[in-house]
Amino acid sequence: MASLTLEKINKRFGATRVIEEVSLDIKDGEFVVFVGPSGCGKSTLLRLIAGLESITHGDLMIDGQRVNDLTPPERGIGMVFQSYALYPHMSVYDNIAFGLKLAKSEKQTVDERVRRTAKILQLDGLLDRLPKALSGGQRQRVAIGRAMAREPKILLFDEPLSNLDAALRVQTRNEIAHLHERLGSTMIYVTHDQVEAMTLADRIVVLNDGYVEQTGSPRELYEQPASRFVAGFIGSPKMNFLDVDARAEGDAGCRIQVPGIGERVLPRRLAGDSDDAPLTLGVRPEHLTPTTAAGEAGFRIVNVEYLGSEAYLYLETSNSDTLVCRSEAPSPFARGERVTLDFAPQRAHLFDHDGRALPPADVEQMSTQATIS
Amino acid sequence: MASLTLEKINKRFGATRVIEEVSLDIKDGEFVVFVGPSGCGKSTLLRLIAGLESITHGDLMIDGQRVNDLTPPERGIGMVFQSYALYPHMSVYDNIAFGLKLAKSEKQTVDERVRRTAKILQLDGLLDRLPKALSGGQRQRVAIGRAMAREPKILLFDEPLSNLDAALRVQTRNEIAHLHERLGSTMIYVTHDQVEAMTLADRIVVLNDGYVEQTGSPRELYEQPASRFVAGFIGSPKMNFLDVDARAEGDAGCRIQVPGIGERVLPRRLAGDSDDAPLTLGVRPEHLTPTTAAGEAGFRIVNVEYLGSEAYLYLETSNSDTLVCRSEAPSPFARGERVTLDFAPQRAHLFDHDGRALPPADVEQMSTQATIS
Amino acid sequence: ADLTLSCGAVGAELQLCQAGVKRWEAQTGHSVEVVSTPNSATERLSLYQQILNARSSDIDVFQIDVVWPGMLAPHLIDLNEHLPDGATDDFFEAIVDNNTVDGRLVAMPWFTDAGVLYYRSDLLDKYDLEVPTTWEGLTEAAQTVQAGEREAGRSDFWGYVFQGRAYEGLTVNALEWIASYPDGGTIVDDDGDITVNNAQAVEALSLAAGWIDNISPRGVLNYTEEEARGVFQSGNALFMRNWPYAWDLVQSEQSGIRDRVEVAPLPAGGEDGQSAGVLGGWNLAVSRYSDHPDMAADLVAFLTSFDEQKRRAIEGSYNPTLPALYQDDEVLAAVPFFGTLYDTFTSAVPRPAAVTGDNYPRVSNAFFNTVHEVLSGNVSAEQGLEQLDRELSRLKRRRW
Amino acid sequence: MSLRTLKAVLLKIGFWLLVAVLMVYAIFPFYYAVVTSLKPSSELFEVSYWVDSVDLSNYAAVLSQPTFVAAIRNSVIVALSVVAIALLLGLTAAWALGRVRFRGRTTVMMLVLGVSMFPQVAVLSGLFEVIRTLDLYNSPGGLILSYTIFTLPFTVWILTTFMRQLPDELEEAAIVDGASPWVTLTKVFMPLLWPAMATTGLLAFIAAWNEFLFALTFTLTDSQRTVPVAIALISGGSQYELPWGPIMAASVIVTVPLVVLVVIFQRRIVSGLTAGAVKG
Amino acid sequence: MATDEQGIAQARHEASSDDTPPRGRGTRVRRQRVRAAWLFLAPMLIVLTAVAGWPLVRTFWFSLTDASLSSLDGAQFIGFDNYLVFDDGWYGILADPLWWQSVWNTLYFTLVSVSLEAVLGVIVALVLNAHFRGRTLVRAAMLIPWAIPTVVSAKIWAWMLNDQFGIINHLLLTIGLIDAPLSWTADASLSMWAVIMVDVWKATPFVALLVLAALQMLPNDCYEAAKVDGIHPAKVFFRVTLPLITPALLVAVIFRALDALRVFDVIYVLTSNAASTMTMSIYARQQLVEFQDVGYGSAASTLLFMIIALVTVIYLYLGRRQLGGEQ
């Protein structure tokens, strides 16, 4: 039940700038996910919000009130630490119960809540153990339990699921989603897991080197990345990038020449002066369709990666880059074979040499775009 | 350059049995991945192999020699710890160089190797930092670098990538694969990430509660899980399970009645006496094909999860279980619509009430199976 | 160094000693190392015993207390065998006797000591009082002056300070009270009989117990020589019982009561009593384990010689052990009361160390603890002495 | 806002008040010693809270004694050696007792503790014999050896306690890196134990610096004596006189090096040495 | 005590105390480690045996003889007569009321002063652990009481506590808390408290310093967690800090208690041999040094040792959890 506003927030450690001019509006009850490469400042940003780190410049507001100077509890925040931060001398039970600031008389309530939390996180049998007798995943669950049990109005999660196995991860993820629905609390979540980010987030914030690169719904980021960086960062395996030459083609967009694939007209508007500019084409692996090639045409398959539900083909380009494309599993293609590729122009992206995405060509194209998405 | 044999290895912590009768043959140069739910004993097994934990019963052999009594360095082992275990007072450089220096390598060699390792792991700029000034992912990379730099003959990784972002993860994963090729060292790798497990492993070992549930190539595990546990554990989102009644149908296999889908004949052999036994049908989300249903037939879509490259439909069954099925992204279906499902019988699995998979029906069916896989 | 000598722990005493040693060195050409030892007598004794028990030749010449000859005799040489005949002729006989154990002269008398009464002559004059000669008189005078001074606003002025801490000093003080009464006598007599429980002693102790909080501060129960001197020298007491050493200090240039102090013999117990100062003092002895016993004996002879003692008397007001020096003009000029108090020094009362031997410390301890209890008001003098009598009998059973 | 600031200010005032009270309690006696040492002996018996006039004669008296300077030198040698030995033996023992589980560990711990259960006077004469047998009488060696009797037990126990708290994973990482116990101890643990080592080192140093009874008994000549003995033997007029001024001056003089030492060592008592080592 | 075998990471598993696999199956790795452990212990054990072995044995032996300081060689074996003997009435230390009083005094002194020191020490450590300007100076200042030689500091206090020209009485009189000077060290009802006050003053820095070191080694992130959870600082202190520094505090208290049980110089300087503050050590010293009775004094020392050992064992037993499974 709290909205959060970050206004030009900066953080420096000594001379190192870690967070730069981050502005962000988080609505009451929103679920926001921070993603970004390792070391880009996600944890630091969370810690700034929590009040564990002082803000070098800028304002942080909760419900419209400036809270730069408030202590963490005054901000009404709960947090799951990336390093767990468990109390080493307390049992799992006490770790979870400790933060529950309930009146003494409500001992039973505490007990109930702890047990419920433990059940959700499958910690029932471990309540008497000390952290050092737990496995990595179990510790992580205790850390989550501790923050969850308190049900604060803003919950911060720093990679809470990174040590859990797939099944438990899905389950805990659903539990967090559920919690979010039930409590309606504002949640900020740092993760490296694409699936988590895509499924949990109302909005994803992509950080790069302390800057906000783009914010938007998962779908926006996936389908309309504002930059090459975001395009490459969201989606796994990541988008294929190819250097292409482009020519404006009137309102229809621009015509590009893709080596090994051929000419295509993309519904993207080229900046007026940049005719024939070197551009980068971006196509996601799942939007590339492979067909068995005749003779020496197309690309050679250098590796087939089997993932059970699908397979990825690794293709060698003429300038020995690698292209990745998805195929069903088991794949009908084998290593060493050659394939030709095709893609739907609407699904492709174009980036200028600064890495900025080219905008859609015109209204008509725009609506096409819209129907696709 | 070392083969590894585990013979009926047991480990107890006090009264708690953590590892039970684990036997395993790991060939020289093989890449083995351990997977299993949190707390099943993966880390413990790695620590037993490393020599950090004493084996309660059983023998561990390296290259045919019993090594139960050897120290970790004598076993020629390197290890990446799940909790990093960095030397907090040493810079990143020294952390990586420590083992090399102890091995009495020459100064220049040490320097070279450290720098090369740092480069691979993108730690170049951080060599002078102390661990406490690193982000979680950076710490993890240092931990990997420390183990890699020594190039030991057996390398153990305990969830080495869990704190890395997708891009770096893919890259480091490839680096590890590359390293494996280059060094030819035997590697044992614990992970929760399905993609890592599937792509890296020559062989996957599925642990459950200290037991080995199944070992096999990624494909074997995915397509011929020996038990319901393995079937559910490998693959994400996990396999759908439905209770069905089955009747033997001669050599062709058995006929089952799937509520909401209809009757199918599966090429699975029913144990002679278990006619009409309660069985469990398992079908993976990607093997379920949804079609828009007419009227009240089929299942109601309760949720559509958008993942960018694909979408998952969550369907409600009559007994309010949930079925998951894959669809393309953006999905042509929306929440609240109804769909009917179909699946190819060859892709489906049947498990008896002990959770064991039923074997293929006969030779003919077997070959069908083989061509699919 | 050829010889090692332990003398006095502390500065002035040590310096005097070192000066003497220098002269001997100049005279004989031998070299001597002077080591300093702990200030506290008991600590010094145990250190000596440590060294002597180890049969170590680390120290050749020891400075020993008058109560120690009995204890240390086995480790010391018979000086008679190393010194010319008649070497002890001119010394106080009592001390020589004290130092002779089983016919062996184990130590040469070096300097002596006895308790004396310091008083503020200016205040006695002011209140027109005589120097008291009895304890009762002292009590009265003290009360008068204390009352007067307090009225004058000096609320922390006291009549009498002495050494009341539970330690050897209290034995000395109390013995002086008891011995000053007629027939009050001794704790243990020369035959080893316990004599302390008698009416005179009760009287003496009762009187003393009455001083506390009356003319003496309660804190006196934890005073040693220095605390007493502190109070007295800061002008806050009329009378003080102390050793002659205090003379130099209260008469020093920085002293606030310089030239307003005089010394008298300790008062007597009642009209029939006699003044009694307890014998203190130090002797020089030579270790049996010394590598150069003759040389050491020569050093001892030199340090106890007439000239040397005279010098020490003049420069440090150390009481000589040669009667002749008490008539020496130069000495008297430096320390006037040597003349007037000659009797005090010659007739000083010994503690029962010789007769109780090894058990003396226990006897003394039992005694001063009893006195301390009586002074504190925890028991009456009668009860206390009765208990002491029993306690001493108990001790006596353990072979003295 | 104003309430918050008020609260903060009050907290701050409270804190500084606490600091002030503790400071007064801690250093008032020392301050009083300084005041006393700056007074001429005549004013000794008068109460005064301040130094009215500075009289350095006591200091001059103390420092002009060559034996006192020698005593300081001896004390430094003895105390430093004791610290070095105690830390060296203490660290190795602490590793064994804190990190290895073996039969007899508790027994050893108790034996070590048992050494400090006898009163000093009781061991004095026995130790005297030992030292004479080893021919260490009247030499710093004798003191250094005998001081281990009270510095080692607490060094061992304290370091053991701290050693136990270091994360196990660190040692395991070192083992996997091929480090011997000695290397682990010196290269990995020692840097992390600085707070504990600085503390025990400081405590051991002070204990050795201030020890009196052994120093008195096991040395004889002025050239071998240590500071406390030298102070105790500082000149007064006679057997009974306590030279307060010089004693206080000497105490002040010998306390100053310790204060300097504390200032130096306390830099080592810093937090967060193990930060970033492990998760959990 | 856990004599079971474990691999390298025993400490990690101390939680599982019932860890008792078959005995005598130590692996080589483990044996190597144990060997290294003994090797590491050896220097300390040798040194301690050298300095403490003989004196302790000797003390124990003498306690069974009638040795006196002036005739050590002629000591006769007299069994336990020094402790207790019936010879027309009970004799021996155990029959000496003064001994029992000194035992009581010692225990009382130890309990009161060590408790005060522990509490004060923790407070001081917390202050020293805070970040503020001038911390270095305050840290140094706080250590001064410990740094002054005991003999000297006891004398300073004796000086300050002097009834006539002591500054404490002066101060109390000035601010009107008392109307007549108190004789702190002479008055039996005050002297114990005077002694305790001085001992607390002197020894608090010892505890404080150790607790400070322990504070410095606490995991930082726990505090962040507690901070975020908004747990009251007092609760954090009692539930997180205190438990985590308990091992160090316990060790500090053990050594303080051992010192307090053997307390000698402070009391000796302040009140000498007065019965109201007579402690076991003073009693033993009096017998040994002043009464020259080596036999009796050694017996008193041995009894003192046994009482201390008893107290220590009880203490360790009570504190065994915090000391990491020591028992």
Ligand SMILES: Nc1ncnc2c1ncn2[C@@H]1O[C@H](COP(=O)(O)OP(=O)(O)OP(=O)(O)O)[C@@H](O)[C@H]1O
């Ligand atoms: N010292 C110990 N005492 C008792 N049980 C322990 C101890 N250490 C680990 N365990 C238990 O042993 C089991 C296996 O732990 P392990 O660390 O091997 O799990 P894991 O498979 O690595 O799990 P994760 O994936 O969560 O890291 C867990 O249930 C854990 O709680």
Ligand SMILES: Nc1ncnc2c1ncn2[C@@H]1O[C@H](COP(=O)(O)OP(=O)(O)OP(=O)(O)O)[C@@H](O)[C@H]1O
């Ligand atoms: N105390 C510090 N001093 C200097 N630099 C620091 C400090 N703490 C963090 N950094 C640096 O700040 C940057 C951001 O760190 P942060 O922990 O926020 O990264 P992150 O995005 O959470 O990364 P990860 O995903 O790996 O956890 C990193 O480059 C890190 O090295």
Ligand SMILES: [Mg+2]
């Ligand atoms: Mg982070």
Ligand SMILES: [Mg+2]
């Ligand atoms: Mg694990």
